[in-house]
Amino acid sequence: MKKNGVVYLVGAGPGDPGLITQKGLKRLGSCDALVYDSLASDYFLDEVPDHCRKIYVGKRAGAHSMKQEEINRLLVELAEEGLNVVRLKGGDPFVFGRGGEEILTLSEAGITFEVVPGVTSAVAALSMAGIPVTHRAVSRSFHVMTGHTLSENGTLPPDFDSFAKLSGTLVFLMGLSNLSLIVNGLIKNGKPEDTPAAVIENGTLPEQRIIRGTLNDIESRAKQAEIKSPAIIVAGDVAALDFSSTLNLPLKGCRIGITGTQSFTGRLHRELAELGGMTDSVLSLSIDSYRSGQAMNEAYQRLQTYSWLLFTSANAVREFFTGLFEGGYDLRSLGAVRFAVVGKGTENELVKYGFHADYIPDRYQVIDLAKGLKPLLSKEDRLLIPRSSGGSPELNRVLDEAGICYDDIVLYDVALKKKEQEELGNALLPLHYLTFASASGVEGFFQGETEKILGLLSRLKVVCIGDITAKALSRYGREADLIAPVYSISGLAEIICQDWCKEKE
Structure with a gap:
């Protein structure tokens, strides 16, 4: 009998x-299935393993993708397949997130679960x-109410008068469409008209x-x-x-779309986040x-015949x-080989394996790597260039x-x-910048209807x-608006x- 998985x-x-x-990030990094709502950032979707099944059950007002009862059953079914499931919700699962309903269904089915609390937007x-x-x-207190269902039958809920009379801070989530009802209800139940109030749109995001x-x-x-939803x-x-906050980081309020491999986008995200930017x-x-293919196996077997190893990306190094290690070899197999790399990021990856580059060009491009390396080579040298299938032919031309x-x-x-056309449009809408780190990334991005994509940009x-x-x-x-003078993550x-x-001046 197959063992049930766990729902987080x-x-x-x-x-x-x-x-x-x-x-929460740790649970995302090890799950087999991700069941998620509409999220403010797609960053989390890249934190799951490659094999993970991603299932969107997003719920927005007037556009329910899946009923709550169906979501409950889905979680049980996935766990009964033996999968470890992350049920990802905005905010906290128990702050108007209907997490309790899902747990009741899981408990009835005998499914093991864990709750990982989240930071609520109410605070x-x-x-x-x-605003503290x-x-x-x-x-001396704060009180939170959902504003989403206030106008059911055009009236306030029965306990609203008691809520309105509370001292302290009153917070209404998902209530923008009922702002008039809420304000008039507070005044009618004794709150002075000059009571300070605020509305916060897109809280914690660059467009707040x-x-x-x-x-x-x-x-x-x-x-x-x-002001538009979501708002508090x-x-x-x-x-x-x-x-x-009086800390003005240089990219505060900036939202940047990033493209590339998971390793690259992860490093770029961290660098931009440290500068105050938000990435998607x-x-x-x-x-x-x-x-492990035949060509590389043969190359590993004759490593002692090469005098130089050329790496044109950090991916190639990894x-x-x-x-090398999977083939049963170790670092001694490299003997006296010398290393040439295309840029600082590639060298940093090489250093992780105990080697410094013998040559790095001043400009981090393959053509500069080839031209700069040429005077250092002789007819007796033999080079190994392990790289991607889309590698620049300029390197071959110069060496030939x-x-x-x-x-x-x-x-x-x-x-x-890549996202579907409609998803792509929604993803690009709030962005101030979109980054490309390779020609292959550009080509992948433009697969589909080029004219529509150009319009989105x-x-x-x-x-x-x-x-x-x-x-x-x-x-x-489409011409680039900006080209990094240093071809690296830091340059971008x-x-x-x-x-x-x-732009902010």
Whole structure:
């Protein structure tokens, strides 16, 4: 009899992907199936293993993808298949997340479960807006109510009068469409018209907006500002306070779409996040490895015949050494071989295996690697170039002209995972920048209806890591707005920072 899996109810936090817990990320990194709602960031979808089944059950007002009862049954069915399942919810599973209903169904079916709490927007969105839910001598308590079902039958719930009379901070989640009902209900039940109030749109996200006022005018202010859902309503004296962060990171308020392999996008995400930016994965590239194929096996067997190893990417470094060790070899097999790499990021990967590069070009492009290496080579040298199938032919051209002997072996291929057209449009809509780190990433992105994709790019800036990537982009009729002068993750981050700071001046 197959053993049942475990269901983990994980809170994704209030929107900013950096606010998920470490435990939540750990559960994502080891699950077999992911059942998720509409999320503020797709970052979490790239944190699951490659084999993980991703099942969208998103629920938005008026557009329910799957009924709650169906979700409950789905969790049971997946666990009975022996899968470890993450049920990912925005905020916290128990703060209007219907996590309790799912647990009741799991318990009845005898399925083991774990709850991983999440940061709730009822606190985090206010904090990011500079509003403390409690403050000494101002508010000694806070109270949270869902505003989503307030207008059922056009009336307030029976206990609203008691809620309105509470002291402290009153917080309404998912209640923007019922703002008038809420404000009038608070005033009718005794709250003074001059009670401070605020509405927070897209809390914790780069596009967050805060409208402040009083119960008397907050509705007209929100309407004038064209505030849209998702939004949180706050009423109470603390809404007059502004404890907004004074740390102005260079990419604060900036939202950046990233493309590339999981390793690359993970490093780029971390660098941009440290600068205050928020990232969304728009296109993922995965690696199909040929490190155990015949060509590489033969190359590993004759490693002592090579004088130079050329690496044109960090992926090539990882795949080469993984294949070396899997084949029963160790570092002694490399003897006195010298290493040439295309850039600092590739060298950093090489250092992890105990080697420093003997040559790095000043400009991190394959053509510069070839031209700079040529004077260091003689006719007696023999080079091994393990790289992707889409490697630049410029390297071969320069070496052929110099009469250098080399073996250019396909070590891996890049497979594309791109969003559907409608999803892509939604993903690009809130972005300020979109980054490309390779020509293959550009080509994968433009698979489909080029004209529609170009239209989607019209309102944002496109950033390329180098000239070759920019040329690939121009072939599709779109010029790069920015090209990183240093062809690395740091170079991409630096040029975006410079441009974003100019935009804010």
